[in-house]
Amino acid sequence: MDAVIETHGLRRVFKTRKRSVEAVAGVDLTVRSGEIFGFLGPNGAGKTTTLRMLATLMPPSGGSARVAGCDLSTQPDRIRERIGYVGQAGGADREITGRRELVFQGRLYGMSRAKAEKRAAELITMLELEACADRQGKTYSGGQKRRLDIGLGLVHDPQLLFLDEPTTGLDPQSRARVWDEVRRMHDRGTTVFLTTHYLDEADALCDRIAIIDYGKIVAEGTPEELKRDVSGDVVTLTVAGDQQRALDLLKDEPFVREAKLDEGSVLLYVDQGEVSMPAILRLLDGAGLTLQTIGLHRPSLDDVFLRKTGRSLRETPA
Amino acid sequence: MKLLRDIWLVFGRYFGLFIRNPAWVALGVLQPLLYLLLFAPLLGPLNKVPGFPTGGAYNVFVPGLLVQLGLFGAAGVGFSLIAELRAGVIERLRVTPVSRVALLLGRALRDIVSITVQSLILILLALPFGLSVNPLGVVVVLALIALIGLFTASISYAVALAVSDEGVYASIVFTASLPILLLSGVLLPLGFAPTWLRNIAALNPLSYAVDAARAVFLAHLTDPSVTKGVAIMLVLSIIAIFIGARAFGRAVA
Numbered sequence A: 001m002d003a004v005i006e007t008h009g010l011r012r013v014f015k016t017r018k019r020s021v022e023a024v025a026g027v028d029l030t031v032r033s034g035e036i037f038g039f040l041g042p043n044g045a046g047k048t049t050t051l052r053m054l055a056t057l058m059p060p061s062g063g064s065a066r067v068a069g070c071d072l073s074t075q076p077d078r079i080r081e082r083i084g085y086v087g088q089a090g091g092a093d094r095e096i097t098g099r100r101e102l103v104f105q106g107r108l109y110g111m112s113r114a115k116a117e118k119r120a121a122e123l124i125t126m127l128e129l130e131a132c133a134d135r136q137g138k139t140y141s142g143g144q145k146r147r148l149d150i151g152l153g154l155v156h157d158p159q160l161l162f163l164d165e166p167t168t169g170l171d172p173q174s175r176a177r178v179w180d181e182v183r184r185m186h187d188r189g190t191t192v193f194l195t196t197h198y199l200d201e202a203d204a205l206c207d208r209i210a211i212i213d214y215g216k217i218v219a220e221g222t223p224e225e226l227k228r229d230v231s232g233d234v235v236t237l238t239v240a241g242d243q244q245r246a247l248d249l250l251k252d253e254p255f256v257r258e259a260k261l262d263e264g265s266v267l268l269y270v271d272q273g274e275v276s277m278p279a280i281l282r283l284l285d286g287a288g289l290t291l292q293t294i295g296l297h298r299p300s301l302d303d304v305f306l307r308k309t310g311r312s313l314r315e316t317p318a
Numbered sequence B: 001m002k003l004l005r006d007i008w009l010v011f012g013r014y015f016g017l018f019i020r021n022p023a024w025v026a027l028g029v030l031q032p033l034l035y036l037l038l039f040a041p042l043l044g045p046l047n048k049v050p051g052f053p054t055g056g057a058y059n060v061f062v063p064g065l066l067v068q069l070g071l072f073g074a075a076g077v078g079f080s081l082i083a084e085l086r087a088g089v090i091e092r093l094r095v096t097p098v099s100r101v102a103l104l105l106g107r108a109l110r111d112i113v114s115i116t117v118q119s120l121i122l123i124l125l126a127l128p129f130g131l132s133v134n135p136l137g138v139v140v141v142l143a144l145i146a147l148i149g150l151f152t153a154s155i156s157y158a159v160a161l162a163v164s165d166e167g168v169y170a171s172i173v174f175t176a177s178l179p180i181l182l183l184s185g186v187l188l189p190l191g192f193a194p195t196w197l198r199n200i201a202a203l204n205p206l207s208y209a210v211d212a213a214r215a216v217f218l219a220h221l222t223d224p225s226v227t228k229g230v231a232i233m234l235v236l237s238i239i240a241i242f243i244g245a246r247a248f249g250r251a252v253a
Helices: A047-054 A076-082 A098-108 A113-126 A142-154 A172-187 A199-205 A223-231 A243-250 A273-286 A301-309 B002-019 B022-042 B044-048 B057-075 B078-086 B089-095 B100-129 B135-163 B166-182 B195-202 B205-217 B224-250
Strands: A003-015 A020-032 A036-040 A062-067 A083-086 A160-164 A191-196 A208-213 A216-221 A233-239 A256-262 A265-270 A291-297
Touching: A003 A047, A020 A047, A020 A062, A020 A191, A020 A208, A020 A216, A036 A047, A036 A172, A036 A199, A047 A062, A047 A160, A047 A191, A076 A083, A083 A142, A083 B089, A098 A113, A098 A142, A098 B002, A113 A142, A142 A160, A142 A172, A172 A191, A172 A199, A191 A199, A199 A301, A208 A223, A208 A301, A216 A223, A216 A301, A223 A301, A233 A243, A233 A273, A243 A256, A243 A265, A243 A273, A265 A273, A273 A291, B002 B022, B002 B100, B022 B044, B022 B057, B022 B100, B057 B100, B057 B135, B057 B166, B057 B205, B078 B089, B078 B135, B078 B166, B089 B100, B089 B224, B100 B135, B100 B224, B135 B166, B135 B205, B135 B224, B205 B224
Parallel strands: A036 A191, A036 A208, A083 A160, A160 A191
Antiparallel strands: A003 A020, A003 A062, A208 A216, A233 A265, A233 A291, A256 A265
């Protein structure tokens, strides 16, 4: 598939009077056409800085990048015509109605007034903003505001949309709505590049993920690949009677990496759950133990993060 | 062509914001009125002060008030920009293909329109008090005030983009504009000033604008100070546009 974004050694150094900080320290990544690509990392990892460089908002200190088929350093104007960008702060003015903002945005992309008005009406319907489209931005709920912000990024139907932490600060319902919108963009063929520090968001929404920490990419792949690479699977089971007997029986099996008791059930860390489970069932059967419950848990992206960086993403301040 | 269209679009957005807000419009009209009502009564007796330029106190003071209006009217425009920076509006506009010069000039044009209308109101209100001026003079003076507004607004926006903090912005802009204002002879003609003060004032470009405005109102339209004042403000405005547009091009916030 075609690469929509390709970077080589992308760097950004922030200089203050006393010292210089390398916020992005040589990022190489490829985002393919039509995918939802997630940039996962704690705050301050360099996610937003990378995004802003790719969206032409900030010149890189070093390295090169091609975005939407154009060179970032020499053709920023052509890139701007092809990308949409929704920043963390949003971008809709508090004093202006959503409809006016959408029409104005369309006109900035060269549309005639009539065409911009038509496009604004389409987006208002698509994003279900009918109820608030003609009210000032300051009257919007968090979810409405976010949908309007996304609408502003979609006015010119860009081939690539950047979303910087699209669901931060939203209630669960609005969050689900935003996920739905992102999936609909994906279905229409738009490439989406989003940043997030939510593990479940990266996991549920993204086709591929890059984990970034201290300005460097530490892992890249599909969520499945990343999780499989790192830690295998987790099997949780309970048996009738004493759990300790089951633990003693299974803990020295070659396919079990680690075993322990946890809140009245047996936890087994295994290489591949699908293969291990039948073996576990046979062993328990042979020992005359009656299985009561069994579950297979995939490792989370947090395990991936923990393994790659030595810290848990959940523990880093959001 | 694209540049003009972009300027017009950006101007339309900010002019619309202004015109839809009755409070701002009312304040805009009130300001010149306050200058005249609260300051003008002090002027009457000045005509008798020895050394005061002939031609009537109003023809000496109104030009100063106009320059002050141009300067202070545009010095505060960065405040609204900082609010927009925070809301991500500027970033959103900068991702579109809109011209960076238009992001500056569209806004500055709105500021100029408001300053020009205020100046016109001030001139009209001063007529019954004894201000005399010919129509061509009004046009020249309004152009001059518009240039002062353009210069000041461009610099204000550049400062606002650089500091992106209301408190820092306010202290920079108002600390800078006060000496510029005082050393321009806006309040009292620098003819009263001791030599050292006059020498410092000679370095202040705004003092040439004040000289020019005053020459127009004292019916010396052909006076070289008029051309000089307009030319200086024109050059400064062009430089300020470069600085301001550059700031919009690289804004980081």
